[in-house]
Amino acid sequence: MPRFKGAIPLVLIIISIFVGSGYWLNQQQQFESFVEQVQSLKVNKNNLVEPKDYILIKRDLIALQNTLNSSVFQLVRSLLFLVTAYTAWLGLVASDKKQVAERFSKAVDQLGNNELGVRVGGIFSLE
Numbered sequence: 001m002p003r004f005k006g007a008i009p010l011v012l013i014i015i016s017i018f019v020g021s022g023y024w025l026n027q028q029q030q031f032e033s034f035v036e037q038v039q040s041l042k043v044n045k046n047n048l049v050e051p052k053d054y055i056l057i058k059r060d061l062i063a064l065q066n067t068l069n070s071s072v073f074q075l076v077r078s079l080l081f082l083v084t085a086y087t088a089w090l091g092l093v094a095s096d097k098k099q100v101a102e103r104f105s106k107a108v109d110q111l112g113n114n115e116l117g118v119r120v121g122g123i124f125s126l127e
Helices: 007-040 051-111 116-126
Strands: none
Touching: 007 051, 051 116
16 A cells, blocks of 8 residues: 555546536536526517516526636635645655654664763663
8 A cells, every 4th residue: 555655646636637527517517508598588579588687697697607617616626635635644644754764773873882871872762
């Protein structure tokens, strides 16, 4: 498993792209069906829909499209934030392991020193 830790963020990015695009496609289909319903409305002499109401409906369509796009971008952005947080956590764990290894190496070097005080310090640092 340790060999694949670097690949996990890449896999999460790919998953977030697929999830975001799937969500966007689903919302886009719903939006297109709503557009078809609006376009089937008739603005004619029989006044099924008043022209001013039709303009308001078109304005609402534009607002709906903006809402759709912003929600998809927020989803993708939050997933990419999680990937970034995971990558930062991996870096923190790696630096912590490196620091422990450096302290251990220094303590072992102190044990091999000729001075008694330095060797005792090495023993205490290993505890």
